[in-house]
Amino acid sequence: MNQTYINPDYVPEPEKMNVKKGLEGAVIDTSSVSKVNPDTNSLIYRGYPVQELAENCRFEEVAYLLYKGELPNEQQLKEFETLERNYRVLSNNNLQVIRLLPQTCHPMDSIRTGVSFLGCEDERIWVQDDATQFDKAVRLLAKIPLMVAADFRFKKGLDYLPPRKDLSLSENFFHMCFGKIPDAQIVKAFDVSLILYAEHSFNASTFTSRVVTSTESDIYSATVAGIGALKGPLHGGANEQVMHMMKEIDDPSTAREWMLNALAQKKKVMGFGHRVYKSGDSRVPTMKKYAQVMADVTEQQKWMQIYEALEQTMVEKKKIYPNLDFPAGPAYYMMGFEIDFFTPIFVMARTTGWSAHIMEQASHNRIIRPLSEYIGAPQRTVVPLPSRK
Numbered sequence: 001m002n003q004t005y006i007n008p009d010y011v012p013e014p015e016k017m018n019v020k021k022g023l024e025g026a027v028i029d030t031s032s033v034s035k036v037n038p039d040t041n042s043l044i045y046r047g048y049p050v051q052e053l054a055e056n057c058r059f060e061e062v063a064y065l066l067y068k069g070e071l072p073n074e075q076q077l078k079e080f081e082t083l084e085r086n087y088r089v090l091s092n093n094n095l096q097v098i099r100l101l102p103q104t105c106h107p108m109d110s111i112r113t114g115v116s117f118l119g120c121e122d123e124r125i126w127v128q129d130d131a132t133q134f135d136k137a138v139r140l141l142a143k144i145p146l147m148v149a150a151d152f153r154f155k156k157g158l159d160y161l162p163p164r165k166d167l168s169l170s171e172n173f174f175h176m177c178f179g180k181i182p183d184a185q186i187v188k189a190f191d192v193s194l195i196l197y198a199e200h201s202f203n204a205s206t207f208t209s210r211v212v213t214s215t216e217s218d219i220y221s222a223t224v225a226g227i228g229a230l231k232g233p234l235h236g237g238a239n240e241q242v243m244h245m246m247k248e249i250d251d252p253s254t255a256r257e258w259m260l261n262a263l264a265q266k267k268k269v270m271g272f273g274h275r276v277y278k279s280g281d282s283r284v285p286t287m288k289k290y291a292q293v294m295a296d297v298t299e300q301q302k303w304m305q306i307y308e309a310l311e312q313t314m315v316e317k318k319k320i321y322p323n324l325d326f327p328a329g330p331a332y333y334m335m336g337f338e339i340d341f342f343t344p345i346f347v348m349a350r351t352t353g354w355s356a357h358i359m360e361q362a363s364h365n366r367i368i369r370p371l372s373e374y375i376g377a378p379q380r381t382v383v384p385l386p387s388r389k
């Protein structure tokens with residue numbers, strides 16, 4: 001029997017059902033981590049507008065803010081960075097796990113496997129007091145970029161480049177992927193993308209990691225589950241699809257026509273639309289600005305010209321606006337990353353939001369267990385096979 005089976009005797013009474021398909025509009029808990037306000041088109045992390053954080057902080061400061069609730073002072077930042085940098089090491093077994101994965105394995109599957117392995121290596125996996133949970137969150141923050149970079153190099157047939165502790169998280173990631181640190185403007189654009197991707201309230205992957213946490217499972221399992229949810233093209237996977245789409249279009253002069261065709265065929269265009277924002281994603285103007293910087297620095301205006309044509313046509317025809325994945329996709333491409341590494345980079349950022357929510361969920365937990373409206377076969381009697389009689 002498949003899921004589309006509907007009881008022939010069943011008469012739908014929608015007004016009695018109260019089904020919230022896709023949990024649209026359902027408020028399922030309180031949170032002090034972040035707030036998305038579609039009316040004012042704003043997003044705050046722990047009270048701070050994300051645009052201000054992006055312009056004035058480094059990703060590490062925002063990670064600390066999400067975990068601890070306050071921005072760090074100089075001393076706290078130094079200690080936090082020391083902790084993060086000291087975790088910049090992968091065991092040989094962990095590296096081997098990444099190396100032995102099939103070449104065809106998508107990098108999101110590599111990082112999902114890598115995080116799972118990290119959990120296996122942590123003898124404190126069941127220790128869940130606040131200090132240990134924070135320590136594990138920093139362990140994930142430090143080691144996820146190492147695994148993504150290792151996978152990036154192995155997939156190109158290159159050797160693993162050991163991490164450097166004298167660099168910021170973003171600089172070290174460039175070093176480990178490319179063997180060099182690019183222009184400061186490129187590093188800043190990347191760091192901004194991590195800040196913008198870090199947290200977004202009860203999105204699908206964060207909610208998933210909270211559901212896992214609500215069973216009193218561990219932070220690694222919750223993070224693995226979050227990665228699984230993020231991978232889908234309706235969520236984090238969209239940033240990769242955006243770039244595939246732009247490459248398919250390739251010529252800015254054909255972009256409007258491409259969009260009109262897509263809309264005529266009622267296609268979902270990746271990088272547009274949002275469940276919560278209906279008049280634009282608060283993070284887009286900042287990321288678009290830095291994508292433009294990337295186009296200027298790398299002299300690749302073509303992608304921003306395609307961007308403009310697609311955006312204008314979509315807004316004109318459907319009043320549907322770009323989400324963060326739309327500028328992030330071409331920005332990462334212009335930085336030199338392979339397309340299938342865009343969503344793993346999103347994981348490097350979102351691990352901070354997931355961990356903040358995992359810690360929050362654990363601090364006032366109640367198992368998450370919703371209901372469904374049954375529309376299957378009515379109760380009936382089992383008739384045993386003749387051979388059982």
Ligand code: COA
Nearest residue numbers: 233234235238267268269270271272273274275320323325
């Ligand atoms: N392209 C074309 N039409 C879109 C669209 C898109 N990207 N996003 C929404 N729409 C249209 C739908 O077709 C629907 O139109 P209809 O009422 O005529 O059927 C309407 O807008 C509402 O869309 P719906 O899919 O019900 O919204 P949702 O809240 O369930 O889904 C998303 C939100 C984000 C999943 C959806 O906009 C989407 O699939 N976007 C593309 C993937 C993406 O960029 N994801 C990253 C999100 S940050």
